[in-house]
Amino acid sequence: MCMNKNVVILGAGIAGLNSGIELLQKGHKVTLIEKNDNVGGLCSGYDINGFYIDACLHWLMGTRKSNKLYKLWNNIDALNDEVKIISLDNFVTVDYSGTKIKVGRDLEKTRQEWLSIAPEDKRNINKFFQVVNAMDKVMSVALKCKTKKSLSDYFKVAYKSPSIIKSMTMSRKEYAKRFKNPALRFAITNMMTGYNNMFFLFDVYSLFSQGNADVPSGGAKYMIERIKNRFLSLGGNLILNDEVNGIEMKNDKVFAVKTSQNHIFYPDVVISTFDPRYMLKNLLDSKYQINKINKANQRINKNPISSCFNVYVTIEGDISMIDGPTLINIDPIKVGASDIDYLLIRPYNFDPQYFVKDNKTVVSLFVDQNHLDYHYFASLDVEELKIEEEKIANNFIAALIKKYPELEGRVNILTYFGPIELEKRANTSYGALQSYSLTDLNSFYFAEGKVKGIKNLYCCGQWTRSIGGTPTALLSSHKIVKKI
Ligand SMILES: Cc1cc2nc3c(=O)[nH]c(=O)nc-3n(C[C@H](O)[C@H](O)[C@H](O)COP(=O)(O)OP(=O)(O)OC[C@H]3O[C@@H](n4cnc5c(N)ncnc54)[C@H](O)[C@@H]3O)c2cc1C
Known part of the structure; x- marks a missing residue:
């Protein structure tokens, strides 16, 4: 029988909201504490001088209905049948000193266009699209991999060719060098935000081409509002404008959570969703550490x-x-x-x-x-x-x-x-919008779970897996809920 627990969640970004909703659906009592005056965290939109800005979503992974992520987004009402999904024709149009290269949704049309712009790069253009086309199959299996080892074993089997694995783990700048055309080199290097390697570019472009990385109309603010309403309608207790500033331990358990507004909570279970480095440094004794995140941080020059x-x-x-x-x-x-x-x-x-x-x-x-x-x-x-x-x-x-x-x-x-x-x-280290990037297969890490030495404190959120982003926040929090 499921014992109802009193769960306190620290931080109301995507990870906090998702874990809160899933726990309420399992019958637990949930209090969600957020330091800002609204929920959303890094996934937010704002009204400024009479206009509205989306300060987050360029694309949302999981907009295709048949995708596993869609079901999770739908469960928290981020996406539903009424929300219009906007599918742009192009991932991006690159204009390099007047040479225009479209990175289009239609892969074959795009390949043909690239070939007409840079016939000298025929072999490498064809290889590029070969990998993008294959990514759909790769990712559906890769998402099921639970550990770094199973993921890297999977790639070895999926791509028997070491040269493809190598190309996927290259930086975009390094990979771009194989193209003679300067506009294509510029496009490959810069067409995607962040510092992730070619694997991530292949992946995101492939997802985009399948309608699985589109944008919900209204962007972040309206999506977050729907999620917040789902949390409240299930009876969740939301506390805003209140910063968690202390965690009190008794033996090997969190005994109390304290806030800037002088609230004290006595939870059975605590889930921390913001940057674990910030949480461990500011709220707990330095003897508690998450080794995988420490290691990722030590490699920051390689995985910015x-x-x-x-x-x-x-x-x-x-x-x-x-x-x-x-x-x-x-x-x-x-x-x-x-x-x-x-x-x-x-x-x-x-x-x-x-x-x-x-x-x-x-x-x-x-x-x-x-x-x-x-x-x-x-x-x-x-x-x-x-x-x-x-x-x-x-x-x-x-x-x-x-x-x-x-x-x-x-x-x-x-x-x-x-x-x-x-x-x-x-409270995100280095002002990051995404966590440590993926530059080679060794830099994948999964660190969601219990903090060693503390029986009732769990961590999830974008910092607990490489790359970060909203899908990581969603998936890591979904996984944590299963453990409670
Ligand atoms: C400009 C920009 C563009 C982006 N584009 C995309 C995109 O296109 N696609 C995509 O998938 N992702 C994108 N992201 C990244 C995405 O927004 C984040 O990866 C994701 O929202 C992280 O969610 P989270 O719940 O893990 O963490 P957070 O959003 O960081 O949530 C943590 C929450 O904890 C709160 N908090 C922190 N400390 C305390 C404390 N002491 N007490 C109480 N509360 C606290 C914070 O205020 C925050 O609300 C973008 C981000 C930005 C900023």
Whole structure:
């Protein structure tokens, strides 16, 4: 018989909300504590100066109904029959000094287009699409692998050819070198956000081509609102604006959870969903550690975390010159510690109900950042940071207008954020938006589960598996609930 437990969950991002809902469905009593004034964590959207920005979702893995992830999203009401799923024609359009390369949903059409642009790269273009086509089968099995070893054994069997395995574990920059065409080299290196290797690019592009990495209309804010309502309708207790600031131990169990609003909870079970490094350092004695995450952190120069600098603007009038998500090359600008030579432009006119108002369209300008950029920004004082971030935002806009001079006088800044703001938003190490990236097969790690030495404390969330992102938050929390 299932004994109903009193569970306290720390943090109301995707992992906290999902574990909360699944536990309520199993009959447990759940209290969810969140430091911010709303739920969502890194997966959030905001109203700013009369406009709405989605500060998260570029794509959501699991939008295809037959997919296992869809069932989990549907269970928490993130996706349902009423939610319109928007399928863009192109993953991205790359505009490299005027050469346009579409990374399209239709793989065969895209392959043909690439061949006509770069016939000199025929062999490597065909190999690229061969792997993208095969990823569907690979991922459906890979998702079932529970350990790093079973995953790597699987790849050895699935791809008998070592050269394919090798190509999958290469950095995108390294892999791109095999293409002679400079526009293709630029496209492969930069078409996807973050620092993950070719495997992740093959995977995401394959999922996109199958309609399994699309966007729910309304984006993050409305998706999170639906999930929150499901949690509340099941009788969950949600506490907002309250930061967990202490965990009291008695013998080998968490005895009490304390918060900044002087609440004290005496749970049977605790699930921590935010960055475990932050949690262990700030809330517990240093003798408690999660070795796999420590190891991942020691390898951070090889497996960087992914953060970003993201500028949101409105553009007045016609923006048809920007044909969906677009990657352009720019004169290098310094962002944090990095010299950046690209800009990812995301016009949100694909969802006009939410993102277009008074003939003005919300557009985001995005570049990757990592732990080194975080350290750079963190070394600045408040005033220096303000000046530096404003300069970066203006540089992004100048680069946009250089590419599209017709936008002069029509672009207005709504807001911007970088690693420092992301750190504040969710107590995420280095201001990461995703956890340690995947650069080789050895860098896969699974660390969700109990904290060694503490009988009733579990960890889940994006930091407990490599890559991170909303699917990791969802799957790791789903797995934890089964243990309670
Ligand atoms: C700009 C951007 C773009 C992204 N794009 C995508 C995308 O396209 N697709 C995708 O899948 N993912 C994307 N992500 C990543 C995705 O948002 C995250 O990986 C995911 O939301 C993490 O969920 P989580 O529940 O594991 O952690 P979090 O969202 O970090 O949730 C942890 C929660 O704990 C709270 N918390 C922290 N400390 C405390 C404390 N002491 N007390 C109480 N509460 C606390 C935090 O406020 C937060 O709400 C993006 C993120 C950003 C920022």
